[in-house]
Amino acid sequence: MSQRTIRHYDEVGLLVPSGRTAGGFRVYTPEDLDRLLVIRRMKPLGFTLDEMAELLRVVDGLAERHPDDEAALAGRLDAFLADARSRHAELVERAGMAEEFIGTLGSLRASLP
Numbered sequence: 001m002s003q004r005t006i007r008h009y010d011e012v013g014l015l016v017p018s019g020r021t022a023g024g025f026r027v028y029t030p031e032d033l034d035r036l037l038v039i040r041r042m043k044p045l046g047f048t049l050d051e052m053a054e055l056l057r058v059v060d061g062l063a064e065r066h067p068d069d070e071a072a073l074a075g076r077l078d079a080f081l082a083d084a085r086s087r088h089a090e091l092v093e094r095a096g097m098a099e100e101f102i103g104t105l106g107s108l109r110a111s112l113p
Helices: 003-011 030-045 049-064 067-110
Strands: none
Touching: 003 030, 030 049, 030 067, 049 067
């Protein structure tokens, strides 16, 4: 992941560094890295920045362990899980179509002198 991307995530509030050095460099904790990995895994599935932010709010809320909010947050997490599974299935289907296409091209190439 590029520094520019990480800076952008900071600017939009998805990944705020835990601190800064005297020289102004961002300092990230292992928890920040975990957050970045969640963001990075959502990107190939086509989640928007708003969706990423919502999921991170859900994850943060669940980590805070407020009993009044837990059921609603768990429901939102289940919705994200279902959405991720659906997006994954679409990617698997598209990958299958790509493999078929590659096979077709390979067959065409094999038939040439």
